[in-house]
Amino acid sequence: MGTSGRRTVRDLRRGNRAVLLRALYFGGPASRNELSAETGLSAATISTMTGDLLAEQVIVEAGQVDSDGGRPRVLLKVNPAYGYAVGVDVGETQVKVELFDLDMTVRARAHYAVRSAKHDPELVARHILTGVDAVIAEGEVSAGQVLGVGVGVPGIVEPGPDALVRAKTFGWEAVPLGALLRAGTGLPLFVDNGAKTMGQAELWFGSGKGTRDAVIVLMGSGVGGAIVTDGHLYRGAGMAAGEVGHLKIIAGGRACRCGARGCLEAYLGAEAILDRAGVVADSADEEAALARLLEEGSPVIGESVELLGVGLSSLVHLFNPERIVIGGWAGLMLGGRLLADIRRATAAGTQAQPFQPETIVLGRLGPDAVALGAATLVIEPFLTGAGAHRSVTTIA
């Protein structure tokens, strides 16, 4: 099953343009010659296509490289100023809005504090909309140059134009964030789970770079994740795949805030770890408290590593990934000191040949990559459409 397939001869062009643009985006500056080798397209085709893209200003020249006694190669790269993407991170304590150029350099930021436990959807939407206007103004960019707005939220996002968000942590049951935002902006909109956006950031620019099959596990206060299959974020039938936090590790075990029992998140977010250690800490102090636990060598930490290993071994058998990236602030804290133990604990739960310990690595982007990842939601269709301007407004 699974009919994909190009249709007409013009789709061919579009597809090849996308291949070219991706090579240029991820492969940095390159000459036409190198592009021909990388993409498999003939030099002639590359030439006409780069001609078009240059004329449209999607790409620009980026210097020369002389070769041994021949015509020097002209380097090409994606024009960072061709378009801009807004990335939004809707977090527990604040709404962060950032404007990126195509190089993913931040051109402007706006942060809005949100009082914990008071995540009024309308307020959040207003913060986002205000923020979008603010960064566009501050970045001195015309609205026409903005390719879209990507939003990373906690919880599960239902596909569809309304982008219904269900986030227990916020008490959001079925908040139509997409509809709320669309009422205030005409920009293309992409809403997805924050862990997934962060995962895509690691995939594109971090430790996942270059892999086709990867699992990204993110531990902060809770546990989230992202699954990469065939080089793309896997979302499943209803955008809810990859919820690593609700992988069960102990049938009938600790109660999770999701209502079920034995979830990874019932043991392994910073919140759960502190709770298991009997430490009381509000969300602002979690980081310090967890650091202290690590310092003390609390037995709860050792236990946590073992449980993480159990979860990861499940993931290895299900996904057989080429790489497993551990990220999120708590994940980086744990993994920074105990990576070897995590690898060993995972190996104990897996047969030898689908798993190599080196498969597990730490994330490289730090815990603030949610907005960056949200911006990649905007870039993705830009690359696929190869700069076919501002298509229909869609929800990823």
Next chain:
Amino acid sequence: MGTSGRRTVRDLRRGNRAVLLRALYFGGPASRNELSAETGLSAATISTMTGDLLAEQVIVEAGQVDSDGGRPRVLLKVNPAYGYAVGVDVGETQVKVELFDLDMTVRARAHYAVRSAKHDPELVARHILTGVDAVIAEGEVSAGQVLGVGVGVPGIVEPGPDALVRAKTFGWEAVPLGALLRAGTGLPLFVDNGAKTMGQAELWFGSGKGTRDAVIVLMGSGVGGAIVTDGHLYRGAGMAAGEVGHLKIIAGGRACRCGARGCLEAYLGAEAILDRAGVVADSADEEAALARLLEEGSPVIGESVELLGVGLSSLVHLFNPERIVIGGWAGLMLGGRLLADIRRATAAGTQAQPFQPETIVLGRLGPDAVALGAATLVIEPFLTGAGAHRSVTTIA
């Protein structure tokens, strides 16, 4: 990342031919007109392509349908006798070799008993090779018409021309089954895990038909599975993905024969269920013994359902499937009576909106579909290549 992309204008034709052939293969007989609507290709293109395919005998006419006062539609279908596929099921007690035409009708069979616990690789290979020759002879098919041989084996298959098989149940450490078979036949060869082949059979012809995102869980003596993403079997980086049997459900729980603890298979194959119930039964009696347990209403059965629900809820959160198919003889036996309980137990471990109870269904093909599925490994490249004859011998 993930560059796929057609390249030349002839690839376009090949791709569209594949789309057409798939539509015809899975959509049964259809007129050119219907094909045009289904594939999105213009009537003219369909016309020339069906012309080619008819000339090559890949497809044939299949009657007419008169329409409301117009020229009657000529129905087309894949020519079942265009080519044949051999499917092999290497099981615990026997090696089954079957010859299928493109309609997946069995044209010949050959079975070879294997004494339990004595799975000499060379002997198995010899059985397979003998069987292939036997079914080709019995089916009265010329070897040139055979598109390939698909083999389903227990354990994990490593990609590569040797197709190294690791199967603890057989005591196979790294058996180069591909190499052994290639020494005896020149036919294209495809080796994969038997649960995966069975899963693909359910996907193509059984309860998974038409789904793009599915999980297939197979319970026999042990537990296996297959994952479907975007309409295709997902194999991961090293063909080892989808090993549902080694999903962990209880950290530090019962020892599994794989060496780890807490695997689903340590609780849920027929073998494990009987063991947990304290019943001693050798593999020939397992079926009767399990049936008795069910009849008696043993508490172990109720427990098993709960544990299965835990495992399935993990799978729901990780894959967000459109459908979950339960198969294998033990799975069908349990599910036949207790499907409602399984659904309830799964729902208890999942949030409401990624999961609908009706997602879980029983397999439709019965427990003997391994060989059928193995044959689909041969059909798949035939459909993709759209009958571009006998390409290079590959391992799937």
Next chain:
DNA sequence: AGACCATAATCTAAGCCTCGAAGAAAGTCA
């Protein structure tokens, strides 16, 4: 029966696309 209509399939001309080969551009080296 014959004129007319409806639907299916094929034919034809036009517009794109990618490729290979040949030519132009832009340097180095002696």
Next chain:
DNA sequence: TGACTTTCTTCGAGGCTTAGATTATGGTCT
């Protein structure tokens, strides 16, 4: 300055799909 090397562009050829016109094949109405 001229030979050489390497990169990039231009051009003709061969293919592809499409829209629209044309042919095929039956029913329906008078």
